Amino acid sequence: MGVIGCGYWGPQLIRNFHEILEGELIGVADRRPDRLDYVRSRYPRIGAFADHRDLLEADVDAVVVATPIHTHHALAREALLAGKHVLVEKPLAASVDEAADLIQLAEARCLTLMVGHTFLYNPAVRELRRIVQSGELGRVYYVDAARLNLGLFQRKMNVMWDLAPHDISILLHILDEAPIAVSADGRCFVQPDIEDVAYLNLEFASGINARIHLSWLDPAKVRRTTVVGDKRMVVYNDVSLGEKIRVFDKGINIPVTDNFGEFQLSYRQGDITIPNIDWQEPLRLECEQFLRSVRTGEPPLTDSRQGLTVVAIIEAASESMRNGSGMVKLSLPWQDVSAAERSSAPAIAGNGHGNGHTNGNGRSEAGQIPAGQIITETVAVT
Numbered sequence: 001m002g003v004i005g006c007g008y009w010g011p012q013l014i015r016n017f018h019e020i021l022e023g024e025l026i027g028v029a030d031r032r033p034d035r036l037d038y039v040r041s042r043y044p045r046i047g048a049f050a051d052h053r054d055l056l057e058a059d060v061d062a063v064v065v066a067t068p069i070h071t072h073h074a075l076a077r078e079a080l081l082a083g084k085h086v087l088v089e090k091p092l093a094a095s096v097d098e099a100a101d102l103i104q105l106a107e108a109r110c111l112t113l114m115v116g117h118t119f120l121y122n123p124a125v126r127e128l129r130r131i132v133q134s135g136e137l138g139r140v141y142y143v144d145a146a147r148l149n150l151g152l153f154q155r156k157m158n159v160m161w162d163l164a165p166h167d168i169s170i171l172l173h174i175l176d177e178a179p180i181a182v183s184a185d186g187r188c189f190v191q192p193d194i195e196d197v198a199y200l201n202l203e204f205a206s207g208i209n210a211r212i213h214l215s216w217l218d219p220a221k222v223r224r225t226t227v228v229g230d231k232r233m234v235v236y237n238d239v240s241l242g243e244k245i246r247v248f249d250k251g252i253n254i255p256v257t258d259n260f261g262e263f264q265l266s267y268r269q270g271d272i273t274i275p276n277i278d279w280q281e282p283l284r285l286e287c288e289q290f291l292r293s294v295r296t297g298e299p300p301l302t303d304s305r306q307g308l309t310v311v312a313i314i315e316a317a318s319e320s321m322r323n324g325s326g327m328v329k330l331s332l333p334w335q336d337v338s339a340a341e342r343s344s345a346p347a348i349a350g351n352g353h354g355n356g357h358t359n360g361n362g363r364s365e366a367g368q369i370p371a372g373q374i375i376t377e378t379v380a381v382t
């Protein structure tokens with residue numbers, strides 16, 4: 001396999017694929033000579049290509065695209081047309097149309113198309129999902145997420161396209177539900193026309209509300225997700241080394257009474273539980289998933305439809321940001337096909353790489369994805 005892009009993130013992928021024995025990394029492509037020098041000095045046996053087309057013509061079955069977002073569609077498209085399985089770093093593409101085009105190409109050719117939503121391979125996120133799905137929090141009221149730091153500033157995309165894929169993919173995963181409406185507000189402080197601070201507001205059909213605060217302009221490094229339920233609350237703090245998940249047996253006891261005079265809330269201050277988490281590098285698990293999917297056709301945890309959903313949400317949030325932060329309704333018709341249903345569905349006939357994207361309910365057969373089915377509409381905010 002090969003990696004296209006060896007900037008900030010590419011070296012992490014290269015290190016992992018170089019170490020994993022199930023696959024053989026044979027080449028890296030980057031336009032910058034200094035990055036190719038880095039590859040040659042660290043990995044003398046690996047090919048270093050100034051042009052990604054030379055890598056595609058080499059003997060690779062699969063490639064990873066780890067280049068800036070605006071290049072994802074063109075590079076992934078070329079790789080799929082060349083018959084390669086593709087892992088695209090987050091987000092899958094820069095628009096719904098681009099993402100849908102890649103999915104159609106991959107499905108028509110029975111190739112794996114996976115997106116690098118790395119946090120879903122994080123053992124702490126897996127534990128967070130287990131806690132939320134077990135019902136021990138009770139009815140979930142709301143989720144609050146924050147991803148803040150000083151930098152890394154990007155030139156061609158705003159903070160939302162850069163960071164929101166992490167939080168949105170975590171939300172979709174732990175709630176097992178996609179939002180029905182989204183609004184967003186952003187501010188450009190440092191660079192003209194590129195938001196460096198953004199706030200997203202997501203509404204779910206179950207009544208859950210989620211807020212996401214994103215910033216490249218904050219003194220503290222914060223990566224936190226708080227889920228508040230009527231029985232318990234949980235905080236996932238990715239920056240903490242030993243206490244990434246803390247479950248608080250805290251809450252409000254609401255008395256059942258019709259008499260306003262008797263109405264008095266009591267506060268429950270119970271124990272704090274810190275589950276033990278067996279740590280494994282999330283990116284290693286992501287790379288292993290990709291190789292497994294390429295070899296066996298197993299649908300990846302972070303499949304292309306999830307990539308499309310995340311892109312659709314950010315596209316709708318961008319529309320909201322442009323139009324005074326109005327609510328934008330979302331209809332994601334493929335979302336009600338649960339991952340379990342998809343993975344148990346028969347693979348598309350071919351070379352064993354069907355990815356299970358046929359689903360039996362006629363909504364998402366190969367080649368029928370649906371940019372045109374996505375309904376977004378701005379509605380008045382009251």
Ligand SMILES: NC(=O)c1ccc[n+]([C@@H]2O[C@H](COP(=O)([O-])OP(=O)(O)OC[C@H]3O[C@@H](n4cnc5c(N)ncnc54)[C@H](O)[C@@H]3O)[C@@H](O)[C@H]2O)c1
Nearest residue numbers: 005006007008009010029030031032066067068089090118
């Ligand atoms: N999963 C994660 O946690 C995570 C973290 C950081 C970045 N990322 C993603 O990784 C991707 C890369 O981000 P980055 O921060 O490394 O960017 P970067 O700008 O630091 O590096 C991109 C590299 O791609 C190269 N490149 C650009 N166009 C190319 C082309 N056509 N052919 C070959 N090489 C080309 C550039 O020369 C550069 O070296 C982005 O999609 C980003 O969102 C993911």
